[in-house]
């Protein structure tokens with residue numbers, strides 16, 4: 656909770672009242688007209704309805720005097736061959752999203768580290784690999800940007816510098832916080848986040864890796880996100896203030912597609928604001944197929960949508 660309360664000052668969107676109206680209207684619409692498809696259409700248009708994930712362009716201020724080195728760290732499809740049907744079905748996703756990341760990184764001059772899943776420590780579910788992979792690369796770049804495999808850059812015109820600037824509010828690397836997260840209805844999300852080169856970050860990643868009691872096998876959850884949530888939730892307010900930022904808008908770099916299921920309709924009614932802040936809409940920087948089963952189908956659908964024909 657401390658993390659929620661301590662955020663850097665943000666520019667309030669001008670269209671706040673219209674937002675509030677919409678937030679009130681959406682659940683009402685659902686109550687009176689059980690029309691989840693209509694909600695899907697409306698939510699998909701969130702940005703044209705006035706939502707702002709990124710403050711209006713201030714690129715010139717976002718550019719630091721010194722050019723910072725960024726690395727996008729993600730999973731590759733190497734090492735998956737010959738693993739049977741399940742490995743192969745995941746393989747299409749990894750190959751497609753890794754290609755998307757490669758193009759984005761090349762366009763902006765960022766490095767890309769795509770690691771084979773499970774290569775880091777086969778003793779834990781692959782999702783845990785991120786912790787050691789980031790730890791091993793932490794000293795080589797100013798910032799690392801972790802990307803789960805089921806994520807796609809949907810607006811490559813947006814730079815990582817601009818995203819960080821919008822959260823941190825300045826471009827002084829030495830005075831920056833170390834961990835930049837987003838939160839969804841479940842709390843902070845480990846699928847996409849930034850971590851800065853620092854002693855604090857080294858200790859943070861070691862602590863995260865050491866939360867062995869959170870490791871889970873055999874379900875859709877592997878425990879790494881729960882461990883992250885636990886650690887961030889137990890920092891002192893002072894430590895949170897100095898080292899952690901949670902983006903005010905989840906859609907800044909971690910948007911989720913809205914699919915008309917009972918669960919998402921329930922969330923829309925009871926957490927309209929969280930849904931609104933995180934729903935994937937045209938123009939968003941990145942989409943994350945969190946919790947969706949058909950990752951392969953979603954990946955090709957979104958890649959088709961964003962590729963100019």
Ligand SMILES: *[C@@H]1O[C@H](CO)[C@@H](O)[C@H](O)[C@H]1NC(C)=O
Pocket residue numbers: 858861862865
């Ligand atoms: C993590 O665990 C290792 C091995 O038990 C220990 O040496 C190290 O000090 C721990 N680090 C942190 C930050 O908890």
